[in-house]
Amino acid sequence: MKERTPLVTHIFTADPSAHVFNGKIYVYPSHDIPHDGEDNDDGDEYRMEDYHILSLDNLDAECVDNGEALHMKNIPWVSKQMWAPDCAFKNGKYYLYFPARDKDGIFRIGVAVSDKPEGPFTPEDNYIQGTYSIDPAVLVDDDGRAYMYYGGLWGGQLEMWQTGKFDEKTPRPVGKDKALGPMFAELNEDMKTLKTEPKHLEILDEKHAVN
Numbered sequence: 001m002k003e004r005t006p007l008v009t010h011i012f013t014a015d016p017s018a019h020v021f022n023g024k025i026y027v028y029p030s031h032d033i034p035h036d037g038e039d040n041d042d043g044d045e046y047r048m049e050d051y052h053i054l055s056l057d058n059l060d061a062e063c064v065d066n067g068e069a070l071h072m073k074n075i076p077w078v079s080k081q082m083w084a085p086d087c088a089f090k091n092g093k094y095y096l097y098f099p100a101r102d103k104d105g106i107f108r109i110g111v112a113v114s115d116k117p118e119g120p121f122t123p124e125d126n127y128i129q130g131t132y133s134i135d136p137a138v139l140v141d142d143d144g145r146a147y148m149y150y151g152g153l154w155g156g157q158l159e160m161w162q163t164g165k166f167d168e169k170t171p172r173p174v175g176k177d178k179a180l181g182p183m184f185a186e187l188n189e190d191m192k193t194l195k196t197e198p199k200h201l202e203i204l205d206e207k208h209a210v211n
Helices: none
Strands: 012-021 024-032 050-056 066-070 078-080 086-090 093-102 109-114 139-140 144-150 182-187
Touching: 012 050, 012 086, 024 086, 066 093, 086 139
Parallel strands: none
Antiparallel strands: 012 024, 024 050, 050 066, 078 093, 086 093, 093 109, 139 144, 144 182
């Protein structure tokens, strides 16, 4: 088996998603800036301010850093911490979905658009209304309908929305507490707004499955 080396070593990256667009592999990671802050379980120390899109012609090809694709300074609603993104293609455009903290420190999901999978991406002026938490993943199904899945605990703030409103004092699930599943919602045809209200995704066993 051929030895594999890291795709990128000149910058810090994490939590990538990957897609094949136009016969090439594109990787969409977060980009962490070096810091001397103290680590904690909420990830407050991370200094993620932009995205660099990586690409490869094939699995054995050299990985190319296509440069800065999007920076928080160009996004009016963002205050800090642009975490793990994802990308989807529809309507002849590429849509980059990303979490970031708004001006109140609450994680929201934003979207930016490009004619090319590597960007640069032009962000919408505001986050997608009705979204919160982190780690978006978007599926464009065979019938053309698109769905977004997202959510993360602790630093991702998902547990803080259990009452329907943001409450940072909400206890986190522990022990035998019911687990919180990720959120999902259908996107409108414009890929920039939600068609349905976000709901928790439930994983059912055979006993509880709905036929």
